[in-house]
Amino acid sequence: xxxxxxxxxxxxxxxxxxxxxxxxxxxxxxxxxxxxxxxxxxxxxxxxxxxxxxxxxxxxxxxxxxxxxxxxxxxxxxxxxxxxxxxxxxxxxxxxxxxxxxxxxxxxxxxxxxxxxxxxxxxxxxxxxxxxxxxxxxxxxxxxxxxxxxxxxxxxxxxxxxxxxxxxxxxxxxxxxxxxxxxxxxxxxxxxxxxxxxxxxxxxxxxxxxxxxxxxxxxxxxxxxxxxxxxxxxxxxxxxxxxxxxxxxxxxxxxxxxxxxx
Numbered sequence: 001x002x003x004x005x006x007x008x009x010x011x012x013x014x015x016x017x018x019x020x021x022x023x024x025x026x027x028x029x030x031x032x033x034x035x036x037x038x039x040x041x042x043x044x045x046x047x048x049x050x051x052x053x054x055x056x057x058x059x060x061x062x063x064x065x066x067x068x069x070x071x072x073x074x075x076x077x078x079x080x081x082x083x084x085x086x087x088x089x090x091x092x093x094x095x096x097x098x099x100x101x102x103x104x105x106x107x108x109x110x111x112x113x114x115x116x117x118x119x120x121x122x123x124x125x126x127x128x129x130x131x132x133x134x135x136x137x138x139x140x141x142x143x144x145x146x147x148x149x150x151x152x153x154x155x156x157x158x159x160x161x162x163x164x165x166x167x168x169x170x171x172x173x174x175x176x177x178x179x180x181x182x183x184x185x186x187x188x189x190x191x192x193x194x195x196x197x198x199x200x201x202x203x204x205x206x207x208x209x210x211x212x213x214x215x216x217x218x219x220x221x222x223x224x225x226x227x228x229x230x231x232x233x234x235x236x237x238x239x240x241x242x243x244x245x246x247x248x249x250x251x252x253x254x255x256x257x258x259x260x261x262x
Contacts, residue, residue, distance in 0.1 A: 001055070001056050001057070001058075001059055001062040001078055001079065001080055002052050002054075002055060002077075002078070002079055002080070002081055002240075003034070003052070003053050003054040003055070003056060003062060003065060003066055003069065003076055003077075003078055004050045004051065004052050004053065004076065004077040004078075004079065004253055004256070004257075005045065005049060005050060005051045005052075005053050005069075005074055005075070005076060006049060006050050006075040006076065006077050006256070006257040006260045007049065007074065007075035007257075007260070008045070008049070008073075008074065009026065009072055009073025009074055010073060026072065027041050027042060029072060030053075030069065030072065030074075033065055033068045033069060033072075034053065034054040034065060034069075035054075036053075036054065041053070043238075044238055046234075047234040047235070047237060047238065048229050048232050048234065048235050049257065050077065050253045050254065050256070050257045051238060052238055052239055052240060052253075053069075053076075055240055059078075062078050063078060066078045075260055077253065077256050077257065077260065079252075079253075079256065081239075081240075081241050081245070081249045081252075083252075084245065084248045084249045084251075084252035085185070085248065085252060086245070086248045087187060087248075089184065089185070090176075090184055090185045090186060090187045091105060091107055091113065091184045091185070091186045091187070092107065092108060092187055092189070092192070093105045093106065093107070093186055093187065093188045093189075093192075093193055094106050094107060094108050094110075094192060094193065094194060095112075095193070095194040095196075095197070096188070096193065096194075096197050096213070097112075097197055098197065098216060098217070098220055101116070101117050101118075101220070102114060102115070102116060102117070103115040103116075103117055103217075103220070105186055106194075115177075115179070115183075115186065116181075117220055117221045117224075119179045119180060119181040119183070120177055120178070120179060120180075120221050120224045121178045121179060121180040121224070121225075121258075122177075122178040122224065122225050122227060122255060122258050123175060123176070123177055123178070123217065123218065123221070123224055123225070123226045123227070124175070124176040124178070124227050124228070124230065124251055124254060124255070125173070125174070125175050125176075125214065125226070125227070125228040125230070125231060126173070126174055126176070126228070126230035126231060126247060126250075126251065127171050127172065127173050127174070127230070127231065128171070128172050128174060128189075128247050129170070129171050129172075130170050130171075130172070135163060135164070135165050136163070136164045136165075137161060137162070137163050138161070138162050138163075138164075139159060139161045139162075140159075140162070141159055172189050172190055172191050172192075173189070173190035173207070173210055174187055174188060174189045174190065175187070175188045175210075175213070175214060175217070176188075176251055177217075178255055188213070190206050190207065190209075190210040191206055193210075193213070195209040195213070198212055198213070198216075225258060227254055227258070229254060230247070230250055230251065230254065235250065236250050
């Protein structure tokens with residue numbers, strides 16, 4: 001189980017610049033509760049919230065530790081990262097229409113779903129990085145003078161296999177629309193969406209078109225909270241999960257923090 005800090009104690013937030021938190025001994029009390037070293041507590045609380053402070057395999061002990069941290073003034077979320085939703089649980093948008101407080105989303109199969117803007121609870125913006133490693137093997141025959149001498153000229157070459165590795169990383173911006181009506185959340189990827197709904201505002205740049213899409217959605221739903229903290233440096237650091245799941249877990253933790261009122 002993860003013990004996630006959604007909000008720091010007020011004394012911590014007020015003293016972040018003066019290091020009063022350390023002088024008051026709150027780092028030490030937090031360390032005693034979690035069994036961590038004070039230096040580890042400092043490190044794990046650094047960066048944008050929410051932050052994973054501690055991992056506790058025992059669920060009951062995790063809840064007890066969370067209660068102790070709450071007594072210190074923290075707002076703590078206890079969760080299992082395996083429960084974080086991924087794109088298989090979402091509607092991955094391929095097309096959009098926006099008109100009269102209604103949003104229509106088209107999926108990869110061409111089916112269209114109507115989404116009332118009033119059903120949106122949170123809009124998150126982030127980037128998903130995908131790393132692709134390509135290994136190429138090539139076999140060729142090369143002149144081998146030593147072999148030629150030893151065999152009296154019968155064997156002049158030898159087979160040599162070479163291997164080259166090419167690694168490429170692609171970054172795809174996205175917008176995640178969380179819903180409060182029980183239906184699937186919607187994820188819109190910068191490089192997978194059809195931008196024809198922008199009509200006369202289309203740009204040759206997908207980044208420009210995506211910015212316009214974000215602006216149009218936010219203008220249509222001005223009361224829906226907008227959160228782009230996953231774009232900040234260090235937002236994904238410190239998450240003890242597989243790299244393939246780190247973005248989805250981070251999105252889930254931010255959503256849980258919003259449900260806590262943060």
